[in-house]
Amino acid sequence: MHDATIEAALDRASMRWAHGVGTEVTNAAREIITEDGHVDEGRMRAAVDYAVRRGNKSVTTIVGCDVDYAVFFHTGTGIHGPHGTPIVPVSAKALRFEPRPAAVRRKTPRGGVDARYIFRRSVQGMERSPFMVKALHRVIGDDSLIRDRTP
Incomplete structure (x- = not known):
């Protein structure tokens, strides 16, 4: 076989392998x-995707998630996160958030929802x-094949 034919066949095989790994890792992450x-609305799960980049004699598969909050799930927050400190309010006396699951919320007499808020001075x-x-x-x-680029 000619060197160019072998090189083209290897290039095709490596691209197939890279796309196969990208698909498998994307599905596994989901x-x-x-x-x-x-999973609440499924935005983060749906945003997991991959890209294949061809370099000079190399092929790289990059798997990621492009929703802004995915990094918090991946690295943790508060005392469980990289800084190891509780989450505290910056410009208020307390943190305010709606409870989950939504079943905690109660219906009002007119059919609306009374979104009971939870207030905390800090959360873990x-x-x-x-x-x-x-x-x-x-x-x-x-x-040896895994390189984590999490901040």
Whole structure:
């Protein structure tokens, strides 16, 4: 076989492999998000995707999630996050948020919803759920091939 033919065949094979890994890791990450109970509307799960980049004699598969809050699920927040401190209000005396699940809310006599707010001086935050790293381990399994770019 001619060198150019071999090189073209290797290029096609590596692109197929890269797309296959991207698809598998994307599907695994979506499954893990569901398994970990992080599905409300499904925006984060649906935003997990991959891209394949071809370099000079290399092929790279990049898997990520482009919703702004995905990093908080991945790295944790508050005492469970990178800073290890509770979440406190910056410009108010207390934090205010609506409770989950929505079943805690009660109906008003006119059919509306009385969104009972919860007020706290601080919250511990949520534990990390590194769904991308878990997905890579589920599909690839080899730590030497995994490079975590989480901030």
